[in-house]
Amino acid sequence: MAGPASPEAGTPERAATRSAVAVGVATAAYGISFGALSVASGLDIWQTSVLSLLMFSGGSQFAIIGVLASGGAGAGASAIAGAALLGARNTLYGIRVKPIIGGGFWRKVAAAWLTIDESTAVSTAQPTLGSQRRGFWVTGLIVFVGWNLTTLIGALLGDALGDVRQYGLDAAAGAAFVGLLWPRLRALQPVAVAVVAAVVAAVLVPVLPPGLPVLVAALVAVVVGLLDLLGKREPVLEPPVPEEETA
Amino acid sequence: MTVWHIVLLGSIACLALKFAGYLVPARVLETPTASRTANLVTVALLAALIAVQTLSTGPALVFDARVPAVLAAVVLFALRVPFVLAVLAAAVIAAVLRLLGWAA
Numbered sequence: 001m002a003g004p005a006s007p008e009a010g011t012p013e014r015a016a017t018r019s020a021v022a023v024g025v026a027t028a029a030y031g032i033s034f035g036a037l038s039v040a041s042g043l044d045i046w047q048t049s050v051l052s053l054l055m056f057s058g059g060s061q062f063a064i065i066g067v068l069a070s071g072g073a074g075a076g077a078s079a080i081a082g083a084a085l086l087g088a089r090n091t092l093y094g095i096r097v098k099p100i101i102g103g104g105f106w107r108k109v110a111a112a113w114l115t116i117d118e119s120t121a122v123s124t125a126q127p128t129l130g131s132q133r134r135g136f137w138v139t140g141l142i143v144f145v146g147w148n149l150t151t152l153i154g155a156l157l158g159d160a161l162g163d164v165r166q167y168g169l170d171a172a173a174g175a176a177f178v179g180l181l182w183p184r185l186r187a188l189q190p191v192a193v194a195v196v197a198a199v200v201a202a203v204l205v206p207v208l209p210p211g212l213p214v215l216v217a218a219l220v221a222v223v224v225g226l227l228d229l230l231g232k233r234e235p236v237l238e239p240p241v242p243e244e245e246t247a
Numbered sequence: 248m249t250v251w252h253i254v255l256l257g258s259i260a261c262l263a264l265k266f267a268g269y270l271v272p273a274r275v276l277e278t279p280t281a282s283r284t285a286n287l288v289t290v291a292l293l294a295a296l297i298a299v300q301t302l303s304t305g306p307a308l309v310f311d312a313r314v315p316a317v318l319a320a321v322v323l324f325a326l327r328v329p330f331v332l333a334v335l336a337a338a339v340i341a342a343v344l345r346l347l348g349w350a351a
Binding site for chain 1: 248251252253254255257258259260261262264266267269271280283284285286287288289290291292293294295297298300301303305306312313316320321324329330331333334335336337339340341342343345346
């Protein structure tokens, strides 16, 4: 979904691996800023690493350290709630990805652990079951290993790195999400939902606690989806086919 | 509550939410409405995350170097520039704007 538009595209599995590596490496690199910001928020290196190992969901992790940075341990309840609310979308992702994963109990446990924005997005953007499966595991594993390594590096660098904004890493996060969203904007309905959701989330940022604006914005999608506003007569089924493979 | 309690309880909650998705019967998503809604929820969440990551600092809306950087990324993705290059370009643009003092 994110690879170059090469004419020698190869098999869907290889295309999935390319996308997975591109998305995985870019996302994992951002762990540096999480590690550094977490230490700056008052967590130690162990606490920072445990978040990346167990919680393993960037939005939730940033939410929890953000609340702790401003409110300290006294704001613990809202920090946990913020992380959980932001992590609730992973439940939806799990529902989406479960039929792709297949397999037994332990494989599902591993898959659930690796169910995040990136693994779900890369997976569901692929055209065949095999490539969806490949996209999920390669993305999930690269991000997991990379995210934990770079979290540790970021935490160790910590003060030495200083302000991570200086390196534009905060802008890279937004840009990465743009890259994940872009292939999904192939019809009027998702474009309309994206625009309204972005506006709703931005407007609610000053009003609601961290994490909530994103979830409220998701309600836009639920309403539009249930009523099929702006939709075609026949439902458009996923996955959104990556542009380079239709070209 | 210590920071360790917060870290562990938050992590357990997020993991439990992930596992919950795998306990819901697959047929719940087999209707066109459910499938369409799930797709649109993903779109909405990604769009909302872009807005929040680009425009907010804590509870405040902020227009700083992230805005031109992310807009540049949009243009680059529209031009089908590879993912890693577009993301890297956004970081470089934000860093340079801040270095030059043209944006916060």
